[in-house]
Amino acid sequence: MLSMTVESKPGTKDELQELLRPGNAAPIEQLANVLQEAEQEHHKRPAADWPRWYAAFISERQLGASVEDAAACADQYTLGQPR
Numbered sequence: 001m002l003s004m005t006v007e008s009k010p011g012t013k014d015e016l017q018e019l020l021r022p023g024n025a026a027p028i029e030q031l032a033n034v035l036q037e038a039e040q041e042h043h044k045r046p047a048a049d050w051p052r053w054y055a056a057f058i059s060e061r062q063l064g065a066s067v068e069d070a071a072a073c074a075d076q077y078t079l080g081q082p083r
Contacts, residue, residue: 034061041071046079053078 056077060070
């Protein structure tokens with residue numbers, strides 16, 4: 001699971017370089033995979049607030065939701081439907 005929070009966001013160039021060093025490629029690849037899933041799922045959805053849809057989708061995936069459940073949650077979040 002990915003676990004970058006606002007608090008752990010790199011604040012300096014050195015911190016960013018440390019995060020992106022080759023040994024940290026796994027978290028970057030995990031995020032890339034989740035973003036690719038989000039891209040594939042959002043094409044199946046009606047127009048929505050895409051930044052919030054992606055954020056909700058990625059958040060749910062990071063919490064362990066399936067692709068389908070994460071997409072449903074993102075739909076509900078951006079379309080204002082109750083959970």
